[in-house]
Amino acid sequence: MTGAFWRRFLVPGALWLIVFFAIPFGITIAISLGEPTELGGVLYGFNPGNYADALDPLFAPVLLRSVGYAAATAAICLLVGYPVAYCIARYGGRYKHALIAAVLLPFLTNYLVRTYAWVALLADEGLVNRFVGEPIGFLNTPWAVIGGLVYGYLGYMILPIYASLERMDPSLIEAGKDLYGSPRQTFWHVTWPQTRAGVLAGGVLVFLPSVGDFVSAQLLGGPDTYMIGNLIQQQFYGADNWPFGAALTVVLMAFLMIFMIFYLRGSQERREALA
Amino acid sequence: MSGFDRPRFLWAVTGLVYVFLFAPIFVVVLFSFNGAKSLQVLDGLSLRWYEEFWRDESLRESLVASIEIAAITTLAATALGTGLALGTIRSRTRTARGAALFLLIPLVTPEIVAGVSAFVLFAQVGIALSLTTVVLAHITFSISYVTIVVRGRLAAMGSELEEAALDLGATPWQAVRLVTLPALWPAILAAAMIVFALSFDDFVLSFFTTGESPQPLPVRIYSALRFGISPTINAVGTLMLVVSLFFIALAVLLPRLLGRRESGLAVLTGSRTA
Amino acid sequence: MSECAVELDAVTKRFGDFTAVDDLTLRIGRGEFFSLLGPSGCGKTTTLRIIAGFEQPTGGGVRLDGADVARVPPYRRNVNTVFQSYALFEHLDVAENVAFGLRRRKVPKAEIAQRVGEALELVSLGSRASDRPSQLSGGMRQRVALARALVNRPSVLLLDEPLGALDLQLRKQMQVELKRIQREVGITFVYVTHDQEEALAMSDRIAVMCDGVIQQLGQPEEIYEHPGKAFVAGFIGISNLLPATAANGGVRIGTGALIPAPVPDGIAHGTDVHLSVRPEKLLVDEVEDGMASVEGTIAERVYMGTATQLIIELAPGARLVALEQNTARARADDRWELGDRVRIGWWPEHGQVLR
Numbered sequence: 001m002t003g004a005f006w007r008r009f010l011v012p013g014a015l016w017l018i019v020f021f022a023i024p025f026g027i028t029i030a031i032s033l034g035e036p037t038e039l040g041g042v043l044y045g046f047n048p049g050n051y052a053d054a055l056d057p058l059f060a061p062v063l064l065r066s067v068g069y070a071a072a073t074a075a076i077c078l079l080v081g082y083p084v085a086y087c088i089a090r091y092g093g094r095y096k097h098a099l100i101a102a103v104l105l106p107f108l109t110n111y112l113v114r115t116y117a118w119v120a121l122l123a124d125e126g127l128v129n130r131f132v133g134e135p136i137g138f139l140n141t142p143w144a145v146i147g148g149l150v151y152g153y154l155g156y157m158i159l160p161i162y163a164s165l166e167r168m169d170p171s172l173i174e175a176g177k178d179l180y181g182s183p184r185q186t187f188w189h190v191t192w193p194q195t196r197a198g199v200l201a202g203g204v205l206v207f208l209p210s211v212g213d214f215v216s217a218q219l220l221g222g223p224d225t226y227m228i229g230n231l232i233q234q235q236f237y238g239a240d241n242w243p244f245g246a247a248l249t250v251v252l253m254a255f256l257m258i259f260m261i262f263y264l265r266g267s268q269e270r271r272e273a274l275a
Numbered sequence: 276m277s278g279f280d281r282p283r284f285l286w287a288v289t290g291l292v293y294v295f296l297f298a299p300i301f302v303v304v305l306f307s308f309n310g311a312k313s314l315q316v317l318d319g320l321s322l323r324w325y326e327e328f329w330r331d332e333s334l335r336e337s338l339v340a341s342i343e344i345a346a347i348t349t350l351a352a353t354a355l356g357t358g359l360a361l362g363t364i365r366s367r368t369r370t371a372r373g374a375a376l377f378l379l380i381p382l383v384t385p386e387i388v389a390g391v392s393a394f395v396l397f398a399q400v401g402i403a404l405s406l407t408t409v410v411l412a413h414i415t416f417s418i419s420y421v422t423i424v425v426r427g428r429l430a431a432m433g434s435e436l437e438e439a440a441l442d443l444g445a446t447p448w449q450a451v452r453l454v455t456l457p458a459l460w461p462a463i464l465a466a467a468m469i470v471f472a473l474s475f476d477d478f479v480l481s482f483f484t485t486g487e488s489p490q491p492l493p494v495r496i497y498s499a500l501r502f503g504i505s506p507t508i509n510a511v512g513t514l515m516l517v518v519s520l521f522f523i524a525l526a527v528l529l530p531r532l533l534g535r536r537e538s539g540l541a542v543l544t545g546s547r548t549a
Numbered sequence: 550m551s552e553c554a555v556e557l558d559a560v561t562k563r564f565g566d567f568t569a570v571d572d573l574t575l576r577i578g579r580g581e582f583f584s585l586l587g588p589s590g591c592g593k594t595t596t597l598r599i600i601a602g603f604e605q606p607t608g609g610g611v612r613l614d615g616a617d618v619a620r621v622p623p624y625r626r627n628v629n630t631v632f633q634s635y636a637l638f639e640h641l642d643v644a645e646n647v648a649f650g651l652r653r654r655k656v657p658k659a660e661i662a663q664r665v666g667e668a669l670e671l672v673s674l675g676s677r678a679s680d681r682p683s684q685l686s687g688g689m690r691q692r693v694a695l696a697r698a699l700v701n702r703p704s705v706l707l708l709d710e711p712l713g714a715l716d717l718q719l720r721k722q723m724q725v726e727l728k729r730i731q732r733e734v735g736i737t738f739v740y741v742t743h744d745q746e747e748a749l750a751m752s753d754r755i756a757v758m759c760d761g762v763i764q765q766l767g768q769p770e771e772i773y774e775h776p777g778k779a780f781v782a783g784f785i786g787i788s789n790l791l792p793a794t795a796a797n798g799g800v801r802i803g804t805g806a807l808i809p810a811p812v813p814d815g816i817a818h819g820t821d822v823h824l825s826v827r828p829e830k831l832l833v834d835e836v837e838d839g840m841a842s843v844e845g846t847i848a849e850r851v852y853m854g855t856a857t858q859l860i861i862e863l864a865p866g867a868r869l870v871a872l873e874q875n876t877a878r879a880r881a882d883d884r885w886e887l888g889d890r891v892r893i894g895w896w897p898e899h900g901q902v903l904r
Contacts (some may be wrong), residue, residue, distance in 0.1 A: 003366040003448045010362025013355035013418055014374050020415040021381055024396035084292050106296050109519040110476040112493050113512040119300030127302055212385025228459035229387045249391045260383055438603055439636035441623045443650035457640040
C-alpha cells in the first residue's frame, strides 16, 4: 500500500487544522501589526510598534515574571516529582500501576476546579485560615501562583520521569552498587544519566504551559503577579487593544517555539550520540 | 547501608505529595455536602447545594451544553485525528512528513494562544460566538491528542497485518476497513474518552469562544468565582470531577472490557506491560 | 505453460544507497520445496517480498507460472505468505481468519465452510475453529497462519522464517509437519530461513545467499558435501578451513606438507586457497593408505552428548575440529586425553579446495 494511498487519509484533518488553526494564527499576526480603532476593532496596517510596546519597560517585567514563575514551577516540580516517581518505580512493587495512576489522576481532571480548590482552602474565609488566629493573606502572592502552577502541572513532570525509570534495566543499579558502593554515587552515576531524558521532557512539559498560564495567576494572584496570559486576556476583554494583545500572543508563541526547537534539536543530538 | 533510610524517606515525601494532591479535592467534595453555607465549618451533611445546582436553570443548561460540546467534539476529533494518524504514520511522502510535524504544533501551543487565535478568527470572519464556535475550537485542539494516541498504536502494530490482508486478496481499502481499523479500535476508543474528558473540562478555549448563553460549565464556574466562592460551586466542581474521572476510567478500562488483551493504560502509553 | 512456478530474471532491489538484492536470477520448479538460506541482511526476505509483491524490484523481472507480474499487486497474485510473526487477525476467530482469503474472492458460503474445515484438519486444529488467536499457543498460531494461507490453494506458498519463534522441540516437529503437508498438497514452497539445519532437512533445493547474491544453489547434499565457496562452507555446518596454496594434485599447508586434494580446473598453481574438510569426515588415529593426513595434539575435548568434538592443534594457530560419535562401541573420552599426540586422516575427495 503506497504512500500515496495512505496520504489520502490525512487530508480532512490537515485541512481542518489549516482552516481553524494555521489561518487564525495568521490573522493574529496580521492584527498584531495593526492599529486599534475606537470601536475596539482593528485597522490593518504595518505597525511593528505594538511589538516595541510589548518589550516596553512597562510590560517587559510581565514577560520576565512569567518566565520566572514557570522556571520556578519546573524546578519545584522536579524536586518534588523526582522522589515520587523514583519511590513508586523502585519500591512500588505490585501496587506500582495503581500508585502511578492515582498520582496522575488529578491531572486528568478539571484544572479550573482544582485551582479553585486551593482558593477555597487559602482564601481569607477559607479552611486554612480558620485554624490560624489571624487570617494570613495566602492569596495574591507569587508563591500562591507558583503553588497553583505546581499543583496544575506536577503530573507532567512525574510521568516522563517514571516512564524513564521504568525503562531502565534494574540490573544496572545492581551493577552500580557493586561498582560505586554508596547509594548516592550509584544514583549520580547510574540512575540520573538514564533518566535525564525524562527529566528534560518533564521540564519542557511543565515549563511551556506554565509560561502561558493565566488561570492560576487570575484565581490565586493579583495585579502584582500578573503573567503574560493575564495581560493578553486583558487586551481582549477590557482594554480593547487587540493589536497589542495579538502582539503579546505572537511574542509568547515565538518564545515557546524557539524553546521547543532548541529542545528538539538537543534531544535529536542526544539520540544520535547514543546510536 | 548508610543511616539514611532511603525508602522510608521517599515514601514520606510521596505520602506528602499525595496529601497535597488530594487534600484540596477532598475538601471541595466534602464541603459540597456541607449543611451550612460555610467554607470553614462543616455543619451536617446535606444535598442542598446539589439541589440548588439542579434548580438553577442556567447551570443545568450549562451542564447539558458542556456534554453536547464534548460529545460532538469527540466524534469529529476522533475521526479527523485517526485520519491524520493513518496518513502520517504509514505514508513516507513529503506531504505526510510535513503533516506529521505540523500536527504537533497545536500540542505545544499554550491554550491562551489557541483561545486568542480562535476568538480573532470568529471575530474577523464575522461568526457570532456561540456553542458552535466553542465546538469548532475544541475540535481543533483535540485532533492532535487523538493522532498521537492512535499513531502510537499504529506504530506498535506494524504493517504486517495490512500486508497479510493484501496477501489474502483484500484491496487496500478493504485491508484498512477489515483489518487496520478493527485492530485500532481500542486505541481509538481510549483517545475518544480522553478527548471527551478534555473537552468537558476545558476552560481557556471555551472562555474565548463562548457566547452569552448557554455557556460551558467551566466558564460558569469562573464567572461565579469572580463574585467570591460559594458552596454551590463546590457541588458543580465535584460533579465535574466525577464526570472526568468516569471518562478517564472508561479510557483505561474499555479496551479490557471489550475483550482485548491489553488494558487502556498499555494502549495509551504504547507499552506492553501495563 | 511453463515448468517454472517462479522465475526471477536479474532482479535487483535498492533502498537508497543500499543494495539488498543484486542481479538475482532464479528458477523454482512446480512442487519444489525451495529454501533461501543466509544470515540476516543477506536479502532473502527481500527476495521473498518481491515474489509476493510487497516490494517492486528496482531492476529485472518476475514471472509467476510464466506470466509477468510486474504490474500485479499482491492481492491479485496467486501467491500466499506465512509471515514470521504470523500476522493473525486478533479480532476474528480462527475459522474467520482462515476464511478471510476465501471471502475476499467471494467463494460461496458452503464451499468456504468446507474448505476451512479441511484446512484446519490438515494442520490438526479442527477443534479450535471458534477460538480467538489470543487463546492459542505459539505453535498453534503458526498452524493457523499456515492453514489461512493454504486454504486459498495458491500456486506458490511463501514462508518467512515461520518457525523462528518456536522452541527447539516444537520446531523439529513442525519441520516434519511442514514437509509432510507440502508433499501432500503438492504446492511449491519458497522457504526463507537462517537456520541451515532446517534448510538441509526440509528442502529439495537450497539457494545460499549473502550480500544480496546467491553464493551457491543446489541440493542439500551437494551444498553440504561440496561447498563451492569458503562462505558456504563456513555457514553450513561447521567446517575446518585451512589456509593453503594450490599445488600439483593437492595443496600445500602452512607446514609445507603437500596434502592430496581435488583442485578444481581454473585454480592455478600458487593461488591462495582454503582447504575445507567437514569435522565428521576426519578420522582420528585410523589413518589408512591413500588418505591425506596430518599430525597434531589434542588441545580440547568438548562433550556434546551424541558426539564429542576434538580440537586438535597442528601448529600454533592452526586447528582442526574433528567429530567423534559416542557410539555403543566407543566413546571419545575413553580414547583420548588432552595433550595426546594423534594422527588425523581423511579421504582426499572429502577435502574441498575453495578460493
